[in-house]
Amino acid sequence: MTTPAGLRVAGAPISWGVCEVPGWGRMLDVSTVLSELAAVGLTATELGPPGYLPREPAELNALLGAHELGLVGGFLAVPLHERVDSALAAAEASAALFAAAGGDVLVLAAATGLDGYDERPMLDDTSWHALVRTATAIGDLAASYGVTTVLHPHVGTHVETRGEVERFLADCELPLCLDTGHLLIGGTDPVELARRYPERVGHVHLKDVRGELAQRVRAGELPYTAAVGQGLYVPLGEGDIDIEAMVRSVHDAGYRGWYVLEQDTALDEHDAVDLPGRAVARSLAHLTDVLGRLSAG
Template identity: 55%
Template structure:
């Protein structure tokens, strides 16, 4: 896609098909069907998805993706960054060993627990450790030719606006601007795109039902339950200012990936041609209109 003379690089993500690293998340579709449907929707690139979804060997992984006419963008890697007695680098290095030609490491500051329904409080020492580890990971990945971006994420140590600002002020890591998780966490993704576009190196495009997001922030609804209820919507069907975000980034000269994500929980295998594929097509149609 092109907008304002610039090419918009658009990729898919297995989470739009309900494929998630959280145990018990929901029905997990096979890689062959997910990749087939990505290509059927017109996508040409994807993030890896959770560990075990694609082959761990980078050569095998690349061959599988190539067989579906897809290339790899990079991968989401949750890592515990705030504990002084834990070194996240060995785990990050293992992940990087499987990256092959992919060039974007999407780090989330995991709590150490499964799921994203709660998180502990982080004190000053924890913040120092987290920010130091982010800079260490940025340097290590750069030596492998991979760019690290931090994904602020509901239920992780970096979730809300104050935590995002603390990262922006306290270390050099670029951001993955996840438009959905930022809004659910109480931040303004369009505002961040306008005031700090130079820190945005990767984008996850999500749309969100703001009413359900408010219920998550208030504690009335657990995050996973809200996702199951349809908190994430196809682009254009929710309350995120997708067009304003794309406009702000395009104006700033952003040339990175836009990864379509609609976090989904599936109760079973959808009929062929239905389910997630329908929503992904809706999002792509909307993004095409925005690009024009």
């Protein structure tokens, strides 16, 4: 979707419960997800977890084209502190695919190597420096395909907390994916971060969250997966993040990249198939209002 302000809005399969975590929940079929994504008014999407959408460029282009969708890029969660060759190979495969299918953003997360995002061992300094070197190498590799790499602070990864976000910004030149939900859950105010480091915002994932549940996850009282199941994420404007202030901050600083609606969802067998689409439509309506005021101002 292109807004009157010339800003670009896209979606992602995770808003329909499509996740790389084993046992996350009910996985809707590709046709349903892409049809609903287009039906709410979005014209582009991130790729989703490996294997969900085709990995062959011509097949992927044909599938997205059938739904009148473009490709933004995609998310890649791999360990960066170990098994470096594997991380580089995965990043190159993703960058090559994105470039061939019209995408230009590689959203990189520093995975722990464990399944899911509920446990997170700490890194020593040696492993941290390896993480930074690998992230930098992936950025250079992706750039050779015309793809920008952004580091995604993410719950249950090795860049989650406010201290880790600040350390990464100091140690590595890669821009960030400013994910409003994951940052808040990890203890970073996304609005403040956008104001302090406007030049480091390379991509934006827009989420809204229930602050009380976010606090329980942050305090270790509630596993992340359980919190998602209890409604941690809500449509934009219905939670405790000042989405308008964040969008206005990055826009005023010159950001003209994608705003990706990403409302992490886990579905069970009793949930209505159209539940995610209705939630995304509410988020899009709220964001459209925000962007309309941005254009007017």
